[in-house]
Amino acid sequence: MAEAASEQALQRWLQARAAQWRSLEELLTQARRELDPASAERLVRQYRDLARDLSLARRLLPGTALSRHLEALYREAHELIHRAPAAPLRRLAQLYREEIPAVTRSLRTPLLVVALIFLLCALAGAALVHRYPELASLFASDDMINGVQRGELWTDRLLNVVPSSLLSLGIMSNNIVVAISAFVLGSFYGLGTLYIVSLNGLMLGATLAFTARYGLAGELLRFIVAHGLVELSVIGIASAAGIRLGEALARPGQRPRAEAFRLAVADSSRLLAVCVPALVFCGLVEGFVSPDASYGLLTRVTIGVGGLVLLVAVMSGRAWRRRDA
Amino acid sequence: MNHSISEAERLSLQTVDAVDLSLEVAGIGSRGYAFLVDWHIRLVAALLWLLPGLWLMSKGSASGAERAGLVFVPAALIFFLYHPLLEVLMRGRTPGKRHAGLRILTVEGHTPGTGALLIRNLFRLLDSMPGVYALGLLAMVLTRRRVRIGDLAAGTVVVYEVQRESSALEAVAATGRVPTRTALLVRELLQRWPGLQAPVRRALALRLLAQALGESEGRRAADEDDAALKARLQDVLTRG
Numbered sequence: 001m002a003e004a005a006s007e008q009a010l011q012r013w014l015q016a017r018a019a020q021w022r023s024l025e026e027l028l029t030q031a032r033r034e035l036d037p038a039s040a041e042r043l044v045r046q047y048r049d050l051a052r053d054l055s056l057a058r059r060l061l062p063g064t065a066l067s068r069h070l071e072a073l074y075r076e077a078h079e080l081i082h083r084a085p086a087a088p089l090r091r092l093a094q095l096y097r098e099e100i101p102a103v104t105r106s107l108r109t110p111l112l113v114v115a116l117i118f119l120l121c122a123l124a125g126a127a128l129v130h131r132y133p134e135l136a137s138l139f140a141s142d143d144m145i146n147g148v149q150r151g152e153l154w155t156d157r158l159l160n161v162v163p164s165s166l167l168s169l170g171i172m173s174n175n176i177v178v179a180i181s182a183f184v185l186g187s188f189y190g191l192g193t194l195y196i197v198s199l200n201g202l203m204l205g206a207t208l209a210f211t212a213r214y215g216l217a218g219e220l221l222r223f224i225v226a227h228g229l230v231e232l233s234v235i236g237i238a239s240a241a242g243i244r245l246g247e248a249l250a251r252p253g254q255r256p257r258a259e260a261f262r263l264a265v266a267d268s269s270r271l272l273a274v275c276v277p278a279l280v281f282c283g284l285v286e287g288f289v290s291p292d293a294s295y296g297l298l299t300r301v302t303i304g305v306g307g308l309v310l311l312v313a314v315m316s317g318r319a320w321r322r323r324d325a
Numbered sequence: 326m327n328h329s330i331s332e333a334e335r336l337s338l339q340t341v342d343a344v345d346l347s348l349e350v351a352g353i354g355s356r357g358y359a360f361l362v363d364w365h366i367r368l369v370a371a372l373l374w375l376l377p378g379l380w381l382m383s384k385g386s387a388s389g390a391e392r393a394g395l396v397f398v399p400a401a402l403i404f405f406l407y408h409p410l411l412e413v414l415m416r417g418r419t420p421g422k423r424h425a426g427l428r429i430l431t432v433e434g435h436t437p438g439t440g441a442l443l444i445r446n447l448f449r450l451l452d453s454m455p456g457v458y459a460l461g462l463l464a465m466v467l468t469r470r471r472v473r474i475g476d477l478a479a480g481t482v483v484v485y486e487v488q489r490e491s492s493a494l495e496a497v498a499a500t501g502r503v504p505t506r507t508a509l510l511v512r513e514l515l516q517r518w519p520g521l522q523a524p525v526r527r528a529l530a531l532r533l534l535a536q537a538l539g540e541s542e543g544r545r546a547a548d549e550d551d552a553a554l555k556a557r558l559q560d561v562l563t564r565g
Contacts, residue, residue: 007504014497014505021494051342064509065493071346072487078340079436166394177450184451187474258477265478269444 010060017053020046021073028076047077099270101317107268110240110247114197118236121201126209128202136210139203148214155223158291165287172283175231179238179275183245183268187261190246197239204232226300227286230307234278237315241268274314281307334469336482338434346434348484351427353465356483360458363421367407375400409446413439417481428486432470441479448475496562503537503561511537511558518555530554537561 024046027039035043054074057067129135136145144154158167178196185192211220248264249257285303289295313319334350378396411419416436417429429445431437437445452461452473461473470482496512497505511533518526534557535543546557 010505018494018498025489025491048342051344054344061506061509064506065490065513066497066509068487069490069493072489074344075346075487076489078342082341083436084438169394169398180447180450184448187448187451187478262478262480265444266440266480269440269447272447 013056014066020049021053021070024050024073024077028073028080031080043077044081047074047081050074050077095270095273096314097317097320100274100315103267103270104315104317107237107240107244107271110243111236113243114236114239117194117197118201118232121198122205122208125202125205125207127205129206129209130213133210133213135206139206140210148211148216151214151216153211153216153219153223155220155291156293164291167291168283168287171286172280175235175279175283176276179235179279180272182235182238183242183272186239186242186245187249188246189250190243193239193242193246196242197236200235222297222300223290225297225304226289226295227282227304227307229304230278230311231282231286233308233311234275234282237271238275241271244268271315274311278307278311334471336430336432336434336470336484340434348430348434348487350470351425351483351485353462353471355425355427355485356465356471357462359419359421359425359427361421362424363408363419366420367404370407371400371404374403408449409443412442412446417442422483426486426488427483429481429483432480432482437479437481441481445475445479445481448473448478451475507533507536508562511561515555515558515562523551527551527554530558533558534561 024043027035027043027046030039031043050070050073054067054070057064057070061067140148147154162170182193182196185196208217208220211217245261245264245268248260252260255263285307289300289303310319336348336350338346338348340346375396378400382392382396408419412429415423418427422428429437429442431441449461452458452464452475454460458473461475464473464477465471468477470476472482476482492512493509496508503511514521514526514529514533521529531543531547531554534546534554538561546554549557
């Protein structure tokens, strides 16, 4: 008898609430497009009531389709209501004004380390090729070597083969992949990043020493200066971020390793918002300016140094500060 | 036979209103399936640009390398930017994941922000090494929550989406003489009818009919065939 009574009570409750649940479901479907303020308020009220209903349903009808359905509705409503408001412009402004300068400050040591390692490897590469010129074949193709020996730099004829736009595109995508790799490979306790840094250093030093042998070093520098200053700096920045990842894994401090890793990623990945646009810029310069003989040395140096100054200004946040601040 | 089924890993959360939710973490098979579906979609999408583009190029005036840039570059962009773009636009879902019933959430159970979704895609570079997501799969096997390195970096998890089951409301509305629990069980049996073996579903149908309509009715139904039993169950739901 008591069972029948409680079953009756259950059915009465279900009949009473079913209309509300249907209404909430409709509101949720409507909310995927747009919701007027009155409907939104109704949704919130019904969501609160639903929390109670869900508790009851879980108690009275556990494991049934009904409690699953109510849970699904509750989840949907919860996500809709508690979703962070989208304010993309404000987020971007905050990213560049505050977060990136903060990360840059915290990366001072890794940046120095990367710069040092790069320099050392460049010197080593230069010294090696200076002493053993035949090592040039390790990083340069036969065509390049023969050309240089004839007094021609391989960069002279670039625009004859490929138009500037394609060249830029190819270069910038390659560089972006290298920068992302330098960052992401830091997950191997920093070893992947160190590999990229030292390899690039070695190759730069070796190439310079090799071209210097045939008096072409000046011309190579002339080619590089417009895009190379920023490009090298950006790869260095991405590498510093990668080192930071490795450090978080190797010395997590008081946090669990996974958490330290996650926080380091969240922090330093922000720099990619500077690195990627900078590499787009470098790609354009390397495709349109550097191989074009009509650009004089002064122009190239201006572009190169100017780019570097802009990069430092954005990274330090000084680009956004007003004079009176 | 007694099978020991390992407990699927669950993501337990408590919402702001102190409601406990428990979400089932997606297994490697589901995630792999979703990825394969996505892979096919983006391949087709890229080809849909590439092939007509190449055909048009061969017809018109070939400005060789530049046209190649117009054809190959967008196709490559479609192929590689598919995941980050769609995951952000669809708030943690992709068509493949949708199909497999999965979605991406943060470890706290919220919809991931743009930053987190971009990060987890950046690390695809690492997870896809060497070749067929070997590192990613290894990470998924070794972690409790079946996450790859990109998920660890971004603080995300992939869970099974909880689907609405609106027909449960209809089943409940139909109850009158039939107890609510029985009505819901009948609905569930009808849903699974095609997937069950004949003797099993017969036995279940007879039990539920006895529960719903009384022992005498139940015994009478024992003589009927499968289709008739199914019709009787549907009757229970519509008329109560």
